[in-house]
Amino acid sequence: MKKFLVIFLLILVTTCDVFETREPENPNTGRTEFVTPTTPEILFNNLKSSLREKIVENYMQCLIDPTLTESEFIFISNASSLQNYPALSNWERSSEQQYFNNLKTSVNDESAVILELFNEFQNIQGSSATFQYDYRIIISPVDNSIPSEYRGTAIFTIILDSRNYWVIQNWEDIGIEGFSSWSDLKGRFY
Numbered sequence: 001m002k003k004f005l006v007i008f009l010l011i012l013v014t015t016c017d018v019f020e021t022r023e024p025e026n027p028n029t030g031r032t033e034f035v036t037p038t039t040p041e042i043l044f045n046n047l048k049s050s051l052r053e054k055i056v057e058n059y060m061q062c063l064i065d066p067t068l069t070e071s072e073f074i075f076i077s078n079a080s081s082l083q084n085y086p087a088l089s090n091w092e093r094s095s096e097q098q099y100f101n102n103l104k105t106s107v108n109d110e111s112a113v114i115l116e117l118f119n120e121f122q123n124i125q126g127s128s129a130t131f132q133y134d135y136r137i138i139i140s141p142v143d144n145s146i147p148s149e150y151r152g153t154a155i156f157t158i159i160l161d162s163r164n165y166w167v168i169q170n171w172e173d174i175g176i177e178g179f180s181s182w183s184d185l186k187g188r189f190y
Helices: 002-015 040-053 056-061 079-084 086-090 093-106 182-188
Strands: 074-076 114-125 128-138 149-160 166-175
Touching: 040 056, 040 114, 040 128, 040 166, 056 093, 079 086, 079 166, 079 182, 086 182, 093 182, 128 182, 149 182, 166 182
Parallel strands: 074 166
Antiparallel strands: 114 128, 128 149, 149 166
């Protein structure tokens, strides 16, 4: 038995240096408040926190990924915004990423992008659901000529993807008279 223990210890000591310090792991940057979206509520909390923290990777994870499902992301702009921002007529998932990156660099570093969702209406049917919210977005732009408040109604069709995560498949924006809408925000920062 002693002989076996000595051989085991020799093998252990020669194969690895138990006293060697290991490289520290890199901190998990860019994903501070992202929670696996196993419920619609978590999905919309992730959407709000991704805007607040200005983390594009988390924002994009809220949107459908065509590699994980057979569907594409669809955004339907507020009709009046299309006149000012024609790019909104062919909006796709990559457009969301470009808008978000531009938004992030155009607001004050120390301020958050605040998304408030209220007056919820929901219709959940198995692996898909429709959620309608009135929204208010507050930004602190570097350029003072840009509006800091956006209001409207958003209608989200969400589905479960192949991982069973809730993601936004369709997004329709409806403006409110007298206010800039989310479509205006997207068009302005595209």
